[in-house]
Amino acid sequence: MFKKILIANRGEIACRVIRACREMKIGTVAVYSDADSDALHVRMADEAYHIGPPHSSESYLRGEKIIEAAKTAGAEAIHPGYGFLSENADFVRQVTAAGLVFIGPPPEAMEGLGGKMSARKIAIEAGVPIVPGTTEPLRSFDEARSTADEIGYPVMLKASAGGGGKGMRLVFEESELKSALENAQAESLASFGDDAVYIEKAVVRPRHIEIQVFSDTHGNHVYLGERECSIQRRHQKVIEEAPSPINSEELRREMGECAVKVARAVNYVGAGTVEFLVSDVDRSFYFLEMNTRLQVEHPVTELITGIDLVREQIRVAAGKPLSFKQEDIRLTGHAIECRVYAEDPDKNFMPSPGRIARLRLPHGPGVRDDGGVYEGAEVSIYYDPMISKLAVHGRDRAEAIDRMRRALREYEVGGIKTTLPFFRDVMEDEEFISGNLDTGFIPRFNERHKKVEVPQEIADAAIVAAALAMASGKPAAASAQPETSKWGEAARTAAMRNRL
Numbered sequence: 001m002f003k004k005i006l007i008a009n010r011g012e013i014a015c016r017v018i019r020a021c022r023e024m025k026i027g028t029v030a031v032y033s034d035a036d037s038d039a040l041h042v043r044m045a046d047e048a049y050h051i052g053p054p055h056s057s058e059s060y061l062r063g064e065k066i067i068e069a070a071k072t073a074g075a076e077a078i079h080p081g082y083g084f085l086s087e088n089a090d091f092v093r094q095v096t097a098a099g100l101v102f103i104g105p106p107p108e109a110m111e112g113l114g115g116k117m118s119a120r121k122i123a124i125e126a127g128v129p130i131v132p133g134t135t136e137p138l139r140s141f142d143e144a145r146s147t148a149d150e151i152g153y154p155v156m157l158k159a160s161a162g163g164g165g166k167g168m169r170l171v172f173e174e175s176e177l178k179s180a181l182e183n184a185q186a187e188s189l190a191s192f193g194d195d196a197v198y199i200e201k202a203v204v205r206p207r208h209i210e211i212q213v214f215s216d217t218h219g220n221h222v223y224l225g226e227r228e229c230s231i232q233r234r235h236q237k238v239i240e241e242a243p244s245p246i247n248s249e250e251l252r253r254e255m256g257e258c259a260v261k262v263a264r265a266v267n268y269v270g271a272g273t274v275e276f277l278v279s280d281v282d283r284s285f286y287f288l289e290m291n292t293r294l295q296v297e298h299p300v301t302e303l304i305t306g307i308d309l310v311r312e313q314i315r316v317a318a319g320k321p322l323s324f325k326q327e328d329i330r331l332t333g334h335a336i337e338c339r340v341y342a343e344d345p346d347k348n349f350m351p352s353p354g355r356i357a358r359l360r361l362p363h364g365p366g367v368r369d370d371g372g373v374y375e376g377a378e379v380s381i382y383y384d385p386m387i388s389k390l391a392v393h394g395r396d397r398a399e400a401i402d403r404m405r406r407a408l409r410e411y412e413v414g415g416i417k418t419t420l421p422f423f424r425d426v427m428e429d430e431e432f433i434s435g436n437l438d439t440g441f442i443p444r445f446n447e448r449h450k451k452v453e454v455p456q457e458i459a460d461a462a463i464v465a466a467a468l469a470m471a472s473g474k475p476a477a478a479s480a481q482p483e484t485s486k487w488g489e490a491a492r493t494a495a496m497r498n499r500l
Contacts, residue, residue: 001024001026001314001315001318002026002076002077002101002314002317002318003026003027003076004026004027004028004029004046004073004074004075004076005017005021005026005027005028005029005075005076005077005078005079005103005314006028006029006030006031006066006069006070006073006075006077006078006079007028007029007030007031007041007045007078007079007081008031008060008066008078008079008080008081008084008085009041009060009079009080009081009082009083009084009086010031010032010033010036010039010041010060010372010383011039011041011372011383011384011386012370012371012372012386012387012388012389013081013082013083013294013296013372014030014041014045014081014372015040015041015044015370015371015372016310016370017079017081017310018030018041018044018045019044020308020310020311020314021314023308023311024311024314026314027046027047027075028044028045028046028047029045029046029047029048029049029069029070029073029075030042030044030045030047030048030049031048031049031050031051031059031060031065031066031069032048032049032050032051032059033050033051033052033053033054033055033056033058033059033060033382034050034052034053034054034059035054035378035380035382035383036380037050038377038378039372039377040371040372040373040374040377041372047073049069049072049073051065051066051069052065054380054382055382056084056382056383060084060085061084061085063085063088063090063091063094063095064094066078066085067094067095067098067100070098070100071098071100075100076100076101077100077101077102077103077314077317077318078095078100078101078102078103079103079310079313079314080102080103080104080293081293081294082293082294082295082296083384086104086293086294087110087114087291087292087293088110089107089108089110089111089114090107092104092106092107092110093107101317101318102317103270103313103314103317104269104270104271104292104293104313104317105215105266105268105269105270105272105292106267106269108266108267109266109267109268109269109292110292112266113262113266113289113290113292114161114292115160115161116158116159116160116161116198116289117134117135117136117137117160117196117198119287119289119290120133120135120198120287121135122262122265122266123262123287125265126258126261126262126264126265127261128258128261128262128287129258129284129285129286129287130200130286130287131200131201131203131277131286131287131288132151132200132201133147133151133155133198133199133200133201134147134198134199134200135198136198137160137196137197137198138181138197138198138199141177141178141181144157144177144181144199145174145177147199148171148174148177148199149174151199151200151201152201153171153172153173153174153202154170154171154172154202155170155171155177155199155200155201155202156168156169156170156171156199156200156201156202157169157171157180157181157184157197157198157199158184158197158198158199158200159184159187159188159191159192159194159196159197160188160194160196160197160198161188161192161193161194161196165234165235165236166187166188166191166192167184167185167187167188167191167192167197168184168235169181169183169184170202171202181197184197185197203277203279203286204279204280204281205279205280205281205438205440206230206277206278206279206280206438206439207228207230207244207246207277207278207279207280207437207438207439208228208229208230208232208237208275208276208277208278208288208439209226209227209228209229209230209244209247209255209275209276209277209278209285210226210227210229210273210274210275210276210295211223211224211225211226211255211256211258211259211273211274211275211276212224212225212226212227212271212272212273212295212298212301212309213259213260213262213263213268213271213272213273213274214270214271214272214309214312214316214322215263215264215268215269215270215272215316215322216269216316216320216321216322217269217316217319218321218322220321220322220325221260221263221264221268222260222322222324222325222326222329223256223257223259223260223326223329224301224305224307224329225242225243225252225256225301225304225305225329225331226242226243226244226247226252226255226256227240227241227242227243227244227295227297227300227301228240228241228242228243228244228245228246228437229275229297230437230438230439230441231426231432231437231441231442232439232441232442233348233349233442234349237296237297237339238338238339238341238419238422238442239336239337239338239339239423239426240297240300240336240337240339241300241334241335241336241337241397241400242300242301242303242304242331242334242335243304243331243334245397245435245437246278246280246283246435251283251285254285255276255285258274258276258285258287259274262274262287262290263290268292269316270313270316270317271293271294271295271298271309271312271313272290272291272292272293273290273291273295274287274290275287275288275289275290275291276288280437280438294309294310294313296339296389297337297339297389298310299335299337299368299370299389299391300335300336300337300391301335303333303335303368303391303393304331304332304333304334304335304393305329305330305331305332306332307324333393333394333395333396333399333400334393334394334395334396334397334399334400335391335392335393335394335400336391336392336397336400336401336404337389337390337391338389338390338391338404338408338419338423339386339389339419340386340387340388340389340390340411340413340418340419340420340423341385341386341387341418341419342354342379342385342386342387342416342417342418343385343417343418343419344417345417345419345421345422349419351381351385352379352385352416352417352418353378353379353380353381353385353416354378354379354415354416355376355377355378355379355415355416356373356374356375356376356377356378356379356387356413356414356415356416357375357376357414357415357416358375358412358413358414358415359373359374359375359412359413359414360410360411360412360413361388361410361411362390362406362407362408362410362411363410364406364407364410365403366392366393366394366400366403367390367391367392367403367407368390368391368392368393369388369389369390369391370388370389370391371387371388371389372386372387372388373387373388379416387413387418390404390407390408390411390423392404392407397435401427401433404423404427405424405427405428408420408423408424408427409424425445425449426445429445429448429449431444431445431448432445
C-alpha cells in the first residue's frame with residue numbers, strides 16, 4: 001500500500017480524499033494556488049505545496065508543477081479527484097513516466113471514452129443501445145439538416161469534447177437548426193479548442209440516470225446500482241439520489257450489465273460512471289457517455305452500498321483486487337444529495353462569491369456533509385462555487401426526504417447567497433415528492449413557484465405607510481387599509497424589512 005499520496009485538486013473533493021487516506025494511515029500532500037493558500041484542504045493535509053497563481057490554467061492544470069510537488073514530497077501516487085486533470089490522458093502518461101501511480105483508469109480508456117463520438121462507437125460495438133444520431137462530426141449544415149430530417153425533431157446538438165453543458169443546443173424545428181449549429185460549434189471551440197459537434201435524437205422527457213461501475217487490474221468488473229441525476233441547471237446536476245424512484249430490479253440489472261460491457265470493452269480500471277438517458281414514457285434507455293473518474297455525487301452510492309469508493313480506488317491503484325463481487329452488492333435504503341453552491345437561485349443560479357460570515361452545519365442521524373469550507377473562508381471567483389455536498393440516508397425515499405428537510409433547516413450560511421432556499425422548496429414540491437423527475441424539472445418548478453412581483457408604486461406607498469405608522473407608535477396593521485388587503489400585507493412586509 002502507498003505511504004503517501006498527493007491530491008491534485010482542491011475544495012471538498014480534496015478534503016474527501018484526505019479523510020480516506022487518514023483512515024488508511026496514508027500520508028497526504030496538498031497543492032494550492034495563491035487563491036487557496038488558506039483553504040481547508042491545505043489545512044487538513046500533512047504537507048502542502050504552492051503551484052501557481054489563482055487561474056487554474058496556471059496552477060491546477062499545470063501537470064508538470066503537480067508532478068514536481070509529488071516528487072519533492074516523496075509521494076508515490078496522485079489522486080486527481082474530479083475536474084481539472086482527472087480525465088487528461090496526457091497527464092496520466094506524464095505521471096507514469098515520472099515513476100508515480102495515477103489513481104484512475106489507463107490513458108487508453110480515457111481517450112476512447114473521452115470523446116462523445118468515440119464513446120458512442122465503443123457502445124455500439126459492445127452492443128449497448130445509443131440514441132439515434134451521428135458517430136462522426138457534422139461536416140456541414142446540409143448534413144445536419146438531412147440527419148435531423150431522418151431521425152426526426154426535436155434533436156440535440158452536442159460538442160464532441162468536454163462536458164458541463166457546453167456546446168449543447170436543443171433544436172425543435174428546422175428553422176432553428178442553422179443558428180443552433182453555429183452557436184454550438186463556436187461555444188465548443190471557445191471551451192475546448194475543438195469545434196466538432198454531432199447530432200442525436202432528443203429523448204422526450206428524459207431522465208438522466210447513471211450507473212456506478214468499478215473495475216480492477218485482475219479483470220473484475222462490477223456495477224453498484226444507479227443514481228437519479230435528472231434535476232439539473234445548465235445541464236449540470238444539483239440534486240442526486242440513489243436508487244432512482246423509477247428503477248425496478250430488472251431495469252437496474254439491464255442497465256448495469258450494459259455499463260459493465262462498456263467498461264470491459266476498454267479494459268477499464270478504477271471507479272467510473274456510465275450515464276444513460278431513460279425515457280420517462282416507456283423506460284427505454286440509451287447510452288450517453290462515460291465519465292472516467294470519481295463522480296461528484298458518489299456519496300449517495302456509498303450510503304446505500306456501504307462501500308467507500310475512494311478507499312477502493314486507492315486499493316485498486318495499488319494492485320489489489322476488488323474487495324467485493326457483484327453478488328455482494330446490496331442496496332439498503334435511500335439516499336439524497338444536494339450540491340450546496342454559492343449561487344443565487346433567484347437570478348438563474350448566478351455565482352455569488354464572497355466571504356462566509358456564518359456557517360452552521362447540520363448533524364444528526366443519517367446526515368453527511370462533504371464540505372470544503374469553514375466559517376470565514378472565501379468562496380473564490382476563480383473556481384466552481386461549490387460549498388459542500390449535503391447527503392442524507394433513510395430507510396426509504398420518504399424518510400430520506402424528511403431527513404433532508406430537517407438537515408436543510410439546520411444548515412445556515414451567512415454572508416453570501418446559496419442554493420439552500422431552492423433545495424428547501426424542492427423538498428416540499430409535490431412533483432419531486434412523487435418522483436416525477438426529468439431533466440426539465442427546474443423550468444417547470446420555477447414556473448410553479450413563480451413569485452408575484454409587486455408594482456413599484458405599490459411597494460413605495462406601502463413603505464411610506466409603514467414608516468408613518470411606526471412613527472406614530474401604532475403597529476403597521478393599524479393603518480387605514482384592512483389587514484387582509486394587499487396594501488396592508490405589503491406594509492407589514494416593509495415594516496418587518498425595516499426592523500431587520
